[in-house]
Amino acid sequence: MDSFLIRGGVPLRGTVEISGSKNAALPIMAATLLTSEPCVIHRLPDLSDTRFMVQILQSLGASATLEKGTLRVQARRIKGYADYELVRKMRGSICIAGPLLGRLKRARISLPGGCIIGARPINLHLKGFAALGAAIRIEGGYVEATARKIKGASVFLGGRAGPTVLGTANVMMAAALGEGITVIESAACEPEVMDLAVFLNSMGARIEGAGSPTITIHGVRQLHGAEHEVIPDRIETATFAIAAAATSGDITLRGARAEHLRAVLDKLQEANVAVDRNGSELRVRRRGRLKPVDVTTLPYSGFPTDVQAQMMALLALAPGISIITERIFESRFMHVSELARLGAEIEIEGPSAIVKGGKKLSGAPVMASDLRASAALVIAGLAASGVTQVNRIYHLDRGYEQMDRKLRDLGARIQRVEES
Numbered sequence: 001m002d003s004f005l006i007r008g009g010v011p012l013r014g015t016v017e018i019s020g021s022k023n024a025a026l027p028i029m030a031a032t033l034l035t036s037e038p039c040v041i042h043r044l045p046d047l048s049d050t051r052f053m054v055q056i057l058q059s060l061g062a063s064a065t066l067e068k069g070t071l072r073v074q075a076r077r078i079k080g081y082a083d084y085e086l087v088r089k090m091r092g093s094i095c096i097a098g099p100l101l102g103r104l105k106r107a108r109i110s111l112p113g114g115c116i117i118g119a120r121p122i123n124l125h126l127k128g129f130a131a132l133g134a135a136i137r138i139e140g141g142y143v144e145a146t147a148r149k150i151k152g153a154s155v156f157l158g159g160r161a162g163p164t165v166l167g168t169a170n171v172m173m174a175a176a177l178g179e180g181i182t183v184i185e186s187a188a189c190e191p192e193v194m195d196l197a198v199f200l201n202s203m204g205a206r207i208e209g210a211g212s213p214t215i216t217i218h219g220v221r222q223l224h225g226a227e228h229e230v231i232p233d234r235i236e237t238a239t240f241a242i243a244a245a246a247t248s249g250d251i252t253l254r255g256a257r258a259e260h261l262r263a264v265l266d267k268l269q270e271a272n273v274a275v276d277r278n279g280s281e282l283r284v285r286r287r288g289r290l291k292p293v294d295v296t297t298l299p300y301s302g303f304p305t306d307v308q309a310q311m312m313a314l315l316a317l318a319p320g321i322s323i324i325t326e327r328i329f330e331s332r333f334m335h336v337s338e339l340a341r342l343g344a345e346i347e348i349e350g351p352s353a354i355v356k357g358g359k360k361l362s363g364a365p366v367m368a369s370d371l372r373a374s375a376a377l378v379i380a381g382l383a384a385s386g387v388t389q390v391n392r393i394y395h396l397d398r399g400y401e402q403m404d405r406k407l408r409d410l411g412a413r414i415q416r417v418e419e420s
């Protein structure tokens with residue numbers, strides 16, 4: 001398993017190009033299954049998760065190639081069945097259920113199960129499918145949704161922790177080829193949901209209100225091929241911005257969308273980090289001493305759970321007490337004990353982490369547990385003195401395009417150590 005060797009203490013400087021969004025790309029890739037015509041998707045990040053989604057599309061019968069950030073897909077004839085071996089590797093693959101149900105009126109998919117950050121149920125996805133007229137059966141670890149036809153309906157998708165991102169995407173995709181009008185209440189407002197709606201509408205769907213809590217879908221009989229460019233990755237943008245702040249650096253993020261990052265940029269400014277926007281460029285630099293801040297993760301437009309771990313690494317450097325409360329995923333604190341190995345002082349109290357910041361971090365071997373926790377460890381390693389070895393970086397490769405190369409271009413001393 002590959003690892004990163006980081007010699008910390010170098011302030012990041014220069015310009016970094018932001019890649020297309022992983023979490024926008026995955027459902028958009030799934031949406032190409034809704035038509036038999038060719039689709040072309042640009043700015044598709046080259047990640048192990050998107051490559052894996054290419055394999056899933058192929059296994060369902062589509063032709064799909066990903067080259068230099070452009071994906072070409074044609075799903076002339078597809079089957080409605082995805083087996084355990086495919087789905088278990090990537091929880092996000094659940095977003096093929098909506099398109100399969102919409103197009104074939106039948107989807108049989110292995111239940112994805114939980115993951116390190118939480119239980120990750122799909123009850124809300126299934127509630128949505130049932131409201132559209134599908135019969136749901138769970139048997140032998142598989143969920144099967146079948147419908148004679150998809151009928152427009154009103155469906156409330158709010159759950160224990162608020163709306164569901166991929167649940168909203170799934171219901172939107174199934175209803176796009178339904179009969180009549182579907183209204184999703186308490187829909188997820190994330191920019192990735194909006195990007196999916198833009199793509200679906202360019203395929204001929206009639207979707208209004210995406211980006212707000214009420215989405216209206218007027219079902220159409222058929223969708224056609226379309227071309228689309230994926231939005232920039234707001235989580236990658238936030239990760240690099242935080243890395244610049246943590247290293248007392250000064251970097252420019254090119255091709256970013258500041259309007260998707262208001263909550264993060266606001267907290268960075270509160271922590272004494274300067275953020276200047278110039279069109280699609282964002283300049284981020286440390287003003288002086290970091291200040292502690294309190295952060296609570298919330299559905300969009302609140303502070304994203306996908307940036308909680310990285311923010312914790314930064315706040316470990318801010319003298320004083322910061323309280324970070326995680327409201328979306330119950331066990332998303334796996335990075336706490338690894339950050340402690342680098343010298344951070346953090347205590348967990350229920351859904352909150354109390355960060356006693358300002359301790360000097362020093363390099364050590366650490367273990368990555370999930371994608372964003374890994375990014376937090378890289379940030380801490382960049383800020384620490386000495387050498388940090390981040391093991392199991394296959395997690396990072398799932399969601400960050402060439403993170404080591406991009407950091408090196410900003411002056412970081414980071415090396416990938418390949419192990420056979």
Ligand code: EPU
Nearest residue numbers: 023092120121122123124125159161163164165166328371
């Ligand atoms: N939930 C339910 N029932 C459901 C679905 C979700 O109770 O049927 C709960 C979850 O347990 C959680 C909350 O609702 O407490 C939100 O989960 P959501 O469904 O929104 O998560 P997701 O759609 O499965 C996407 C991203 C995650 C990101 C979350 C939250 C993709 C591929 N994944 O997951 O991204 O953390 O939204 O913003 O889009 C990552 O990129 O590192 C990542 C984990």
